[in-house]
Amino acid sequence: MLKQETIGHSRFPHEQYWPPVNAANEFSLTLNELLALNMGELTDKLQEIISATHNEELVNKYLAEIYSLYYGYKDAPRIDFWEKPEIFSRIEFIKLTLEDFFINTLLKSRYELPEISSAAQVGDYLRFFVEHNYGVSHAFFDFVADEMSEQQMKEFLLLEVIRNEIVDDEVALMVPGLQYSMKQVVVSNLWDECGNGAIDNFHTNWLRRLLTAHDEWSNILTYRAEQKPWFASISSNSFNAVLTTRFKCHRAYGHFMTTEAWVAPHFKKILQGMDRLGITDQNVRVYFDAHMRIDPHHAEEMIEGLLKNTPELAQVVLYDIIKGAHQAAMAGEMMYDKLLEYFRGNGH
Ligand SMILES: [Fe+2]
Ligand SMILES: [Fe+2]
Known part of the structure; x- marks a missing residue:
């Protein structure tokens, strides 16, 4: 209340x-x-x-x-x-x-589907997968940390705002069809996204602060309409494909688990890039700083929610969760490959 x-x-x-x-x-x-x-x-x-x-x-x-x-x-x-x-x-x-x-x-997966027959095996598999897929230490984030210019960082931050601007809604769309502990952890994730009831702690409010600090409110509208590269939507499109299609909540669950586990390794590099460029404004950094702390818990909770779910999930559902995790990894790779090429090619 x-x-x-x-x-x-x-x-x-x-x-x-x-x-x-x-x-x-x-x-x-x-x-x-x-x-x-x-x-x-x-x-x-x-x-x-x-x-x-x-x-x-x-x-x-x-x-x-x-x-x-x-x-x-x-x-x-x-x-x-x-x-x-x-x-x-x-x-x-x-x-x-x-x-x-x-x-x-x-996005055809180059990760093979493992032989599994229980949620415990899927939990073990995913715990390893989310930390060892190719996207975790993608070269794009080394580029962000070590090479990206200030101008490029500003553009990349706009893309990050756009990618994350409705994460709360996306999490909300994942809820229908889940039950017991999986619903419990997703609803808790949504409550976190909505600042545990405090508007100033809505995660999107941190993105608002970034736009205000960089005076980008009108620029982001033009950028979105005229300059934003199409491939920056790949991972959102992939997630939305499963979020907006009937009976795909379990794929969405696996998808989100993978991207939540990416946040800490990716945001660490983004913050390193900001350090290198002397971007110290907390309003710009808060979204990334806060998620470094929050999202490892979110990823871990999603595994726990899966392990403790009862009654035991059907095998087809277990495979859906894994397929969702693979799909997220493929989408992220495709997007970050293209982003790396894009920013390398337009260095200034
Ligand atoms: Fe968040
Ligand atoms: Fe999260």
Whole structure:
């Protein structure tokens, strides 16, 4: 229960809309073009997109736009889907077709599925996996720590804000379908994301402080619309693919466990980069400092929640958790490979 006086209370200004997105009244031209097709034409067009040489980019751009509809912030056109069921069914068709290609082809796992038959074995496997996959010590973060220029760091921080701006909602979407201790740890994670009831400790509030400190509130809108590289959405798209698809909460659980375990090793390097560049402002650092402490617990809790879940999870569910963990690792690798190439190529 909240104390009355804490409701709506903050020490910081909150005039700015969160997340920092551009308002949209209609779908993008490209999505509109797809929606104008009949189902036969649409099926052909989607195959064309999937076979295109720059299919990675197209698929990620469409998916990123579609996911915004599932959250309902002002970047999602306000369309009454009850009045237009044919549009919504087509959006779902586009979404599921592109996701199938994204997950099963572009993010095809090079990690083999282990032989498992109990939650205890999955727990052991994942405890090792989340600390030893290729993404944990990805070379991109060495670049951030040792080489990234101040200008690039500012840009990378914008990308981090964008990547994390609705983590609380993402965690919330993971809840339905989980039970007992897995639900317990995810709900606790959501409560942490929401500052244990204190607005100033909402994790997104730390991102607001970063934007204010760097005076980036208007810049982030232009950056998002005109400059943000498409590949910066890969890991969010991968997570959203499982969060917004029925019966995929267990994949989401494994997915999130992997990325939570990455936070400490990655943020450590980001903070080293900030040290090197003389970025000492606590408003900029707070998001990263705080998560260095919080997220190792979150990752560990998710393993505990899995181990202590009862009744015993079905084998298909156990495999879903592992597949989710593998998918997150593949998505992160793909994104960080491309980010490394991008920032190496535009050094200034
Ligand atoms: Fe957080
Ligand atoms: Fe966390």
